[in-house]
Amino acid sequence: MAATGSNTSSLFSAFTSVVSNTTLDRNRLEVTADRLRFIQQPSNGTIAATMSPSPTVAAIDVNQNRAP
Numbered sequence: 669m670a671a672t673g674s675n676t677s678s679l680f681s682a683f684t685s686v687v688s689n690t691t692l693d694r695n696r697l698e699v700t701a702d703r704l705r706f707i708q709q710p711s712n713g714t715i716a717a718t719m720s721p722s723p724t725v726a727a728i729d730v731n732q733n734r735a736p
Contacts, residue, residue, distance in 0.1 A: 701727030701735040 708724035727735040 699729045699733065699735045701729050703728050 710723040
């Protein structure tokens with residue numbers, strides 16, 4: 669990125685923009701989950717019966733974000 673300015677104005681006289689490329693892996697962040705969290709808690713149920721709703725678990729990283 670390049671920008672040129674003037675000492676008599678607060679406006680830029682020229683600016684070369686930078687374009688982010690999201691089709692390649694340059695902006696990719698690797699996320700490693702280190703714990704599991706219940707999203708939907710298990711419900712009370714009886715032996716040999718299907719739980720409804722069924723429990724849902726998500727992988728969580730160190731920053732408390734859900735891993736894909």
